[in-house]
Amino acid sequence: MIRKLTAADHDQVFSFLKKEAAINLFIIGDIEAFGYDQDFQELWGEFDENGMLKAVLLRFYDSYIPYAPSTFDVNGFAEIIRSNDGVVRLSGKSEVVEQFENVDGLSLGKKRVTYFCECNTISFTDEDEAYDVKLATVNDVDRIVELRRRISEFTATPASREMLLKSLETNTGRTYYIEEDGQMVSSVSTTAENSLSAMVVGVCTDERYRQRGYASVIMKKVVKDYIRAGKTLCLFYDNPKAGRIYKRLGFYDIGTWTMYG
Template identity: 45%
Template sequence: MIKVLTQEDDRQCQQLIQKEPAENLFIIGDIEAFGYEQDFQKIWGDFDEDGNLRGVLLKYRENFIPYSPGEFDAEGFAAIINSCEDFSIMSGLKAVTSKVEPFLSREFQSKRQMYYAKLDNSESLSEGELHHVEKATIEALPKLVELLNSIPEFSGGSFTVEKRKHGMEKGVARSYYIERDGIFVSSASTTAENSSSAMIVAVCTHPDYKKKGYATECMTKLCRDVLQEGKELCLFYDNPEAGRIYKNIGFEDIGYWMMYKF
């Protein structure tokens, strides 16, 4: 049985999604930030015959994310998605979205598959002092944005001081950087932080300062600090070279993350 969840269902919902904090980063974060009673957000739950919650479907604005650790009513979730006119994206773990996809009535325009990796312990992180890796303050954001906008791979990004400032002030984002010769030459950031997990994004090094281990040092410092707060870290990647860096510091692949655009 599928029904719309309310605050009364929060305990059962949290028990399900908190089993895999990294996998459910977006669902956990959106529920923490906006709850169950917003016009732009709705959460459905799929219950088995004994009343146990076995799957959830989050709709945040025009985005859907289905999740279940096992069996669930994929056709029922698809029927909800099909009935909505204002959706343009479905994303989630491949093990889940692949069950929903056959029942979708609309054809997708694009389908992207990325590796999804997580880190839940510091065993593989370097223990060396990293005093030269600094945590960005609001005052540091212009130099950080200048670095991000200089990275060829990020050419399609829309990095602004205002967006970065907003994320930091809301407590959902942080950045670490290395400065050399008066400019920021490498950095790593989080986004979508919640009480249980955080996503790593925008790991980069200025083209003139590559092959010095700077990105790994930024990542190491960031991961140490976030793990010490009791959170899991996760990230997407589709570049095998980047994947090697992440695995060297302990990240493990946990599946694929899919994004369908309609």
């Protein structure tokens, strides 16, 4: 049986999602931030005959994330997703979301698969760094956006500034940075921060300041701050070279994450 979830289901939902807290950090974060009664966010649960939760589906605006540790009613969730006209923005644990590829009537859009990794220990030597890593505030949003615009690998969207500002205002994300001569030259951000974990995003360095180890220094600071706060850090990567850098900092692969749209 599939039905809408409400605040009355929260304890069971949270216990269910915590079993794979890293994989479920987006669902957990959105529930903690916005609850069960918003027009832009809905949650559904599939229950077995004993009333035990088997699967969860999150809608956040026009994006959907399903989660299930084993078999679930793919067609039932697909029927809910189909009610949203147009190309579906679907993402999640690869073993879960790739089952929707065989469902008729879903326009999933372009597929992208990335590695999903996590870090929950400090595995490097805690030594004094040569560079001063600063924590951004809402007053730094335009400087962060400007740094990203200078970097060819980044695509700035009209919503980028608003999303960054919202994360800083709601404490669901942080940005750490290094500056030279008053200019921000390297930064690392987190997003979807919740009581258990956070996602690393926006790792970037101005092309003129690369090969100086700035990003690695910032990443060490990020790892230390979150791990000492008892939180797991997660990130996506599809570049093996970047993956090796992250693994030297204590990250390890826990699966793959597939996105459509």
